[in-house]
Amino acid sequence: MISRSALTRGSQLALRRAAAAKTAQRGFAVVASEKASYEPTDIAGIKVAARDDNSPVTRLAVVAKAGTRYEPLPGLTVGLEEFAFKNTYKRSAKRITRETELLGGQLQAYHTREAIVLQANFLREDLPYFTELLAEVISQTRYTTHEFHEEIEGTIHVKQERFSNASIAQDAAHTAAFHLGLGSPLYPTANTPVGPYMNEHNVAGFADAAYSKETIAVVADGASHAGLRKWIEPFFKGVSEKSSGELYTEASKYYGGEQRIAKTGQNSMVIAFPGSSLKDNKPETAVLVGLLGGESAVKWSTGFSLLAKIAANNFGTTASARNFAYSDTGLLTIQISGGNPQAVRKATKEAVDALKSLINGDIAKEDLVKAIAKAKFDLLSDSETGGVGLVHAGANLISGGSPLQVTEALKALESVTADKLKAAAKELLAGKASVAAVGDVWMLPFAEELGLNV
């Protein structure tokens, strides 16, 4: 016979076990309902932006002031990016790769116009190893001649071959808009003469200028503040205090103009206007981008946005608007690409007309609501899932600003009205435009035909 007390004891045990399981699970639950913004701090003279959501994976990045706008000679940013995680004085590139593989980490190096990003994604408990690795890469890389010839040159050629006419058009629009600095191409094309400038010695000199405590920021997503404080200080001791070398640091100035490049393959037009920078955070620009739109976010629909409708009317073309935000300026671009030059020509004209009609015509309330929703989604999805939030946080820190505060930015977006949008569009069209055409330039329209001032 089973005694009564034994039965109750079993149920007590079962209950206790369930409760214990619950407390064990609590570690994985996200405490705050809203994702926190990056908080800037200073650890041993290094600018650090960190946020911790207790995720099991950490993303740690060194963001350095070494994007293409700061390179003193063409191609150095790309060279420096390719030299990341190569032989150092302490260990070889092979060993770095193998050790990272064994820990299940990922190493990435990429650049924007303003920053070089060396990023490591890894499991939370491996923070010391990857902090040491990133510090070692920025302070002790050897920049050897044989690696430059055997590995880096080859990689650059392969990457150049994958270039699309659309990205060449974006570069051309930037060059027309900003000349040197922000105007230098994001990646030198195969036709760009970088031979006399890009070699291991110049890259090493550029590294001395770019990797110093005053020109880098460390951005951590998912690492504890205590851990960062403990490991950054000893490992980043070897990083030089002052930048010793030359960076191109002229302030950006908007010029505007026209660039036309004849090329086979796809046709691409870019119409650009001065946009909003990282600092001024003009919400109208973001909403205007949402309203112009382009790519459809849902399947089986062309989308509601102005550019999406135009792209749907001209078969085989794609159109999209984007605001490139930089530390001291910005560029709002409308890009139309497609295989058929006539369709691209027609779509470009329609896009400019649509922009002009924004000033005179009415903006439907429904469209405005959709555009604000799109702008909010872009802001949140950029700062949460992709690496963009991380890069923005770092780029803001190295240029002396502070990371984007998500809650305030969202509030600002909601306050945008139709009149404010009209004023913003009017201001764009009154100023000088930057127009780039790549592809069949005989067919693609000139800025003057489109009715834009250049």
Added chain:
Amino acid sequence: MGYYYTLAPYIVKRPWLYKLVQPVAAWYQNLAGYRQMGLMCDDLINEEDEVVLKALKRLPEKVAYDRVYRLRRATQLSLSQKILPKEEWIKPEEDVPYLMPLIDQVYAEIQEEKALNNLEIIKKSKH
């Protein structure tokens, strides 16, 4: 273990032995006669070898050019059964190992890769 078998590191470490052997080595090197043909010691290394080929590619441009010049001059001398006039002989202080450090570097890289390919992973115990 280096790329080739040698007693040199063992001897260099012991000054008394080095003092004893060095004159003999210098005499033998001179006797070998390659300096009279305008060659350096590292010019004699067998080229038909993966490691050496890779090391040769890493030579700076000027050094590689000079090496080819010395080799061609030596071939010409060999064909014409002559040696260089005495003032053009390679002097002992000019006879520097320009290729050997590169060979060691390439060899070390290959050894490291082999070691990494065969490494045994020991799982760290949970603290």
